Amino acid sequence: MKMKTSVIIPVYNAEKYLSKAVESALQLDEVYEIVLVEDQSPDNALQVCRELTQKYNRVKLFQHPDKGNHGAGASRNLGIEKATGEFIAFLDADDYYLPNRFEAEKELFRDPKVDGVFNAIGTEYLTEKGKEEFQSKFKEISLSTVNYPAEGEEVFKGLLSLTTKTFGTSFHLNSLTVRRASLAAHHLQFNKELRVHQDSDFIIKLSYHCHLKTGNITEAVAMRGIHDDNRITKIIKYSPQYNQRQFLLWKSLNEWAISNQIPPEARKRIYLLYKSFDLSLKKGLIKYCTIVWETLKNPEILKTKYRFTYYKR
Numbered sequence: 001m002k003m004k005t006s007v008i009i010p011v012y013n014a015e016k017y018l019s020k021a022v023e024s025a026l027q028l029d030e031v032y033e034i035v036l037v038e039d040q041s042p043d044n045a046l047q048v049c050r051e052l053t054q055k056y057n058r059v060k061l062f063q064h065p066d067k068g069n070h071g072a073g074a075s076r077n078l079g080i081e082k083a084t085g086e087f088i089a090f091l092d093a094d095d096y097y098l099p100n101r102f103e104a105e106k107e108l109f110r111d112p113k114v115d116g117v118f119n120a121i122g123t124e125y126l127t128e129k130g131k132e133e134f135q136s137k138f139k140e141i142s143l144s145t146v147n148y149p150a151e152g153e154e155v156f157k158g159l160l161s162l163t164t165k166t167f168g169t170s171f172h173l174n175s176l177t178v179r180r181a182s183l184a185a186h187h188l189q190f191n192k193e194l195r196v197h198q199d200s201d202f203i204i205k206l207s208y209h210c211h212l213k214t215g216n217i218t219e220a221v222a223m224r225g226i227h228d229d230n231r232i233t234k235i236i237k238y239s240p241q242y243n244q245r246q247f248l249l250w251k252s253l254n255e256w257a258i259s260n261q262i263p264p265e266a267r268k269r270i271y272l273l274y275k276s277f278d279l280s281l282k283k284g285l286i287k288y289c290t291i292v293w294e295t296l297k298n299p300e301i302l303k304t305k306y307r308f309t310y311y312k313r
Helices: 016-028 045-055 070-083 101-110 126-140 155-158 178-187 197-208 240-259 262-279 284-297 299-303
Strands: 005-013 033-037 061-062 087-090 116-118 118-126 177-179 212-214 220-226
Touching: 005 016, 005 045, 005 070, 016 262, 033 045, 033 070, 033 299, 045 061, 061 070, 061 212, 070 155, 070 197, 087 178, 101 116, 118 126, 126 220, 155 197, 155 212, 197 240, 262 284, 262 299, 284 299
Parallel strands: 005 033, 005 087, 033 061, 116 212, 118 220
Antiparallel strands: 087 177, 116 177
């Protein structure tokens, strides 16, 4: 099938990488337009954006109304609002697409029940320091993908580790393509209050409201660039800063789960993750009193893999 895809790229501190990202998308016939959302980048990225719009008529540039910095979530929301293609895809400004990016989508979107398709992505080390920091935290990850093909409810349950087989708790936004009409029908947006993990928050909500299906999960369709400035490599796992960010993510999802009355099993799973990180941030006597009270109410919390984080300090 012929696809008209709007590729949304939030731009912040990426002048060195942006042209490669844009040009990798322009090479693909499925790309109808590229929507750049410049987010008050401190480097020369705005000028690079302007040069790209002058050079390529499929590239469009937008900024927030106040021309301020609002984060990746708000920038993607603005991009979705401005997009005119039938499909929406995402690309980080320091990453790039491979020639096979939309091969699975062209077939899978023939089925009208499929709202979104996601694939595997690869890793490219752009600096030696970035490589060392990434591998110290994540070992050698050549492919970011899920473990088996799935669709519909199985994807949602898999992302929450509620399936009998280990599916995988995430996939990368660079690999996702979704019908623009499906986002509009369910009023799906990124949580602009989350400065990090807004992609994880969005993906879990999307997998509940929409019918997602795995595409190419055995080979990369895009490459993630790893360099000195990647935020993912800067945070020490289970540090106070890490726990704070996880708390905000699962708090957002817990509020959504309650308001949308999602099935009890999934709601409980989200609540336990939220509460685990909530407990990890408390201190002193109130912390241990809260742990005892929460354990009496929900003994399952002692079985979560995050249980040791709230025993510390």
